[in-house]
Amino acid sequence: MSLITASISVAGPADVDPALGRAAEAVDAGARLIEWRVDRLASVSGGAAAVIDLVKRSPAPCIVTCRLKAEGGEYDGGEAARARLLAAVTKSDSPPRYIDLELASYRSDGLLRKTIEEALAGDERDIRTALILSVHDFEGRPADLLQSVETMAATQGCAVSKVAWRARSIRSNLEALDLLAERAGPMIAVCMGPFGLMSRVLAGKFGGLLTYASLRADEATAPGQPTVAELGEIYRFGRIGPQTKVYGVFGWPIEQSLGPVIHNAGFEATGHDGVYLPLPIPPEYEHFKATVGALLDHRRLGFRGASVTSPHKENLVRFVRESGGTIHPASARIGAANTLIVNDDRSIECINTDAPAAVSALCAGMEIEPSALKGQRVAVLGAGGVARAIVAALSDAGAAVTIFNRTRARAEALVAELAALRPESGTPARVVVGDPGALGGAGGFDVLVNCTPLGMAGGPAPGTSPLPDGVEIDSSVTVFETVYNPRRTPLFEQAESQGAKAIGGLDMFLRQAAMQFERWTGEAAPMEVFQKRAMSDQ
Numbered sequence: 001m002s003l004i005t006a007s008i009s010v011a012g013p014a015d016v017d018p019a020l021g022r023a024a025e026a027v028d029a030g031a032r033l034i035e036w037r038v039d040r041l042a043s044v045s046g047g048a049a050a051v052i053d054l055v056k057r058s059p060a061p062c063i064v065t066c067r068l069k070a071e072g073g074e075y076d077g078g079e080a081a082r083a084r085l086l087a088a089v090t091k092s093d094s095p096p097r098y099i100d101l102e103l104a105s106y107r108s109d110g111l112l113r114k115t116i117e118e119a120l121a122g123d124e125r126d127i128r129t130a131l132i133l134s135v136h137d138f139e140g141r142p143a144d145l146l147q148s149v150e151t152m153a154a155t156q157g158c159a160v161s162k163v164a165w166r167a168r169s170i171r172s173n174l175e176a177l178d179l180l181a182e183r184a185g186p187m188i189a190v191c192m193g194p195f196g197l198m199s200r201v202l203a204g205k206f207g208g209l210l211t212y213a214s215l216r217a218d219e220a221t222a223p224g225q226p227t228v229a230e231l232g233e234i235y236r237f238g239r240i241g242p243q244t245k246v247y248g249v250f251g252w253p254i255e256q257s258l259g260p261v262i263h264n265a266g267f268e269a270t271g272h273d274g275v276y277l278p279l280p281i282p283p284e285y286e287h288f289k290a291t292v293g294a295l296l297d298h299r300r301l302g303f304r305g306a307s308v309t310s311p312h313k314e315n316l317v318r319f320v321r322e323s324g325g326t327i328h329p330a331s332a333r334i335g336a337a338n339t340l341i342v343n344d345d346r347s348i349e350c351i352n353t354d355a356p357a358a359v360s361a362l363c364a365g366m367e368i369e370p371s372a373l374k375g376q377r378v379a380v381l382g383a384g385g386v387a388r389a390i391v392a393a394l395s396d397a398g399a400a401v402t403i404f405n406r407t408r409a410r411a412e413a414l415v416a417e418l419a420a421l422r423p424e425s426g427t428p429a430r431v432v433v434g435d436p437g438a439l440g441g442a443g444g445f446d447v448l449v450n451c452t453p454l455g456m457a458g459g460p461a462p463g464t465s466p467l468p469d470g471v472e473i474d475s476s477v478t479v480f481e482t483v484y485n486p487r488r489t490p491l492f493e494q495a496e497s498q499g500a501k502a503i504g505g506l507d508m509f510l511r512q513a514a515m516q517f518e519r520w521t522g523e524a525a526p527m528e529v530f531q532k533r534a535m536s537d538q
Contacts, residue, residue: 002204004237005063006031006228007212007221011040013050024059026215030232033097033210035063037221038085039074042066048085056094063132064089065100071136072222079105083112087119090129098160100132103152117157130159137165138192138223141172153184160186160209166223167191169287170279171294173198174301180206181300196224198277201231204240206300211237234264240275245302246295247520248279250288250316250340251309256458256485258509258534259307265533266517269526274304281312288315289322296342305520306340307513310453313338313354313385320350330355334392335417336385339516351519354389357512359397362447362480365503374398379439381466382451383411386482390449392418395431402434402445439471448473448495449480455489465490475499484509506534 006026010019023034036054041047055062066082067073075082086099099116106113120129133152135142142148142165152161161183167173176189176199186209191199203211213228214220231237249259255278263276281291295303308316313336320327320337325348331337337350363370376399380391383405391401395418405411411433418431438444453459454466473479479495484505495502514525 001238002208002240003032003210004030004228004231005033005035005210005212006215007035007037007225008215009037009039009219009221010050010054012044013041013046015041016050016054019054020057020059022215022219026213026228027059029215029228030238031213031228032060033063034058034060035065035100035212035221036096037073038064038066042075042082042085043077048088051085051089052092052094055089055092055096058096061097063098063100064096067100068102068105071102071104071134072138079109079112083109083115087115090116090119095129098130098132100134100162103133103135103148103155106133106155107151120157131157132160132162132188133158134162134164134188136163139166140168141165141175145175149179160188162188162190164188164190164192164222166193167195167199169195170198170281170291172196173202174294174298177202177206177300180208183207190222192223194224194280197226198279200224200226201235201237201275201277202240202246204237205242205244205246205302234260235275235277236264236268239268239273241273243273243302245272245274245304246277247274247303247305247307248277249307249309250279250281250292250312252280252283252311253458254278254280254309256456257307257309258485258537259513261533261537262510262513262530263307263517265529266526267521269529270521270523272521272523274521279306283311285315285318288312289319292319292340293323296346296348304342305516307516308338308340308350308385310384310386313352313388316340316350320348323348325349328352330392333418334388335414336388338385338389338512339519341519351515352389353512353515354386354508355393357508357515358386358390358449358480358482359393361508361511362449362478362503364507365480366447366478366501370397375400376447377445378402378447378449379404379434379445380449380451381405383407383414384451387451388414390451390482391431394449398430399447400430402432402438404434404436404439408433436468439468445477447478447480449482450489450491451482453483455481455491456483457485459483463490465494467491467494473498473500477501478503481505482508510534 038051135148173191176191179189200211214225249257267274316337328351331352337352338354339351341349378399378401380403403411450466452466454461454464478501480503481492482505483489492502510530517525
C-alpha cells in the first residue's frame with residue numbers, strides 16, 4: 001500500500017512545536033508518514049538537537065531530508081556538517097524511519113558516504129533507519145534517468161530509490177509509472193509541476209512506496225504537490241489499486257474543473273473502482289493527439305474515458321475519426337464532442353452530452369417544455385465546441401439562432417457546416433451570423449446564451465462579461481450562462497441586476513456529467529452526491 005507522506009519544512013528551533021502541530025493535522029487528514037524538511041534548520045545554532053526532537057515527537061514514522069540547493073532544497077552548509085547531523089539523528093534514541101540523500105552527493109563525497117554507512121550499520125534496534133537515495137531535476141527529465149535508477153538499485157545500503165523530475169506533458173507521468181511497475185525494489189517516482197499530478201495520485205496503482213503531499217496548498221515543498229486532504233477526499237488515494245480504472249478531463253486551462261470533485265465522489269457512492277484526474281493538454285491538436293494516443297496505448301494504465309472541455313471538443317472528433325473509432329451521429333453533425341469512451345475491447349467512441357444537457361437545463365430554468373423552444377429567438381455568444389453543441393440542439397428544437405463571435409469567419413464557418421447537414425428535426429436550421437452591434441440591449445432576442453470562457457475562474461478574463469461595454473440586458477430576456485465556476489459570473493450578476501432571468505451553468509454541467517458517468521460505469525449517476533459536492537466546492 002502506498003503511503004501519503006506529508007512534507008513539512010522547519011526553519012528554526014522555534015518552529016518545532018508549530019511544525020509538530022501541522023504534522024498532527026496531516027496525520028488526522030490521512031498522512032501515514034511525515035517528511036521533515038530540515039534544510040534551513042540544519043544550518044542554525046541548535047539545529048541538530050531540534051531535528052532529534054522533531055523525530056522523537058513526530059506523530060507518525062518519518063523521513064528526515066536535508067536537501068542541497070543544487071537539487072531544489074535550501075541547505076547551503078558544508079557536507080561534513082550535514083553528515084554529522086544525519087548520523088546523530090540516526091543514532092538517537094528515536095531514529096527516523098528513513099533519511100533521504102541525493103545520489104550524486106552520496107557517490108561523490110566519500111566522507112559523507114562513510115559517515116552515513118557507519119551510522120546505519122550494526123544497529124540491532126527494533127526501529128532502524130533506512131536510506132533513500134534520490135535524483136531530482138526541476139527543469140525536465142534527467143538525461144541519465146535510467147542509468148541513475150540502475151545505480152541506486154545497485155548501491156549497497158540503498159533501501160529506496162527515488163526519482164523526481166519536472167513533467168513537460170502528461171506523457172511524462174507514464175514513464176514514471178512504468179519505472180514503479182518495473183522496479184527492482186522499493187521505489188518513489190514523482191513528476192513535478194502542473195503536469196505531474198497523475199504520477200502522484202496513481203503511485204499506489206503502480207506499487208510506489210509513497211506519494212508526497214503538503215498540509216496546505218501554500219506549504220508545498222515541490223511544484224505540483226497536492227494537499228493531504230485532496231489526495232484523500234477528492235482522489236480517494238487509499239482505494240486506488242492495480243485494477244483501478246483511470247478517467248480524466250482534457251482541457252486548457254483545467255484547474256477550474258469540478259469534474260474530479262463530482263466524478264470521484266460518484267465513484268465512491270456507487271462503488272465503482274475508478275479515479276478521475278485533471279489532465280491538462282495545450283491547445284494545439286498535435287499535443288492532443290500525442291497525449292490521448294499515449295494514454296490509450298499504455299496497457300498498464302487502464303484508461304477508460306475522459307470528459308473534454310475547451311479547447312479540445314473539436315479535436316476529440318478529429319482524433320476519433322483518424323483513429324477509426326465511432327463518432328456518434330450528433331457529434332459528427334455538431335463537429336464537436338465532450339466525452340471519450342474506451343470500451344472493454346479498447347475501441348473508442350465519442351459522444352456529445354453538452355447538447356441534451358443544455359436543452360434540458362435551459363428548459364428547466366425557463367420552466368417550459370422543449371417544444372416551447374420552437375420560434376424562440378436565441379443569441380449565442382461564441383463559436384467553439386460548446387457553442388456548436390448548443391446551436392445545433394436549439395436549432396433542432398426549432399429556435400432561430402444568431403451567433404455572435406469575436407472572429408466572424410469562425411461563426412460563418414459554423415453556420416455553413418450546420419446548413420450543409422440535415423438537422424435531426426428534418427427542417428432546415430435557422431442559424432445566422434450576427435453583427436455585435438445588433439446585440440443592443442439584447443431586446444431583439446428571447447434568450448441570450450454565453451458559450452465563451454469569459455467570466456470563468458482560471459480562464460482568460462475571469463472578471464469580464466462577454467457582452468460589449470455599455471450593452472444592457474432587457475428584463476424580458478433569459479440569460480443562460482454555460483460557465484459554472486464561479487456560479488455567479490459577471491454576466492449572471494449583470495442579468496440579475498438589470499431584471500432579467502439568469503440561469504447559471506452548474507445545472508447544465510451536472511446534467512452532462514451524469515450522462516458521461518452512466519456511459520462509463522453503467523450506473524445511474526448519484527445526482528444528489530454530484531450536487532452536494534459541486535455546491536460545497538464553490
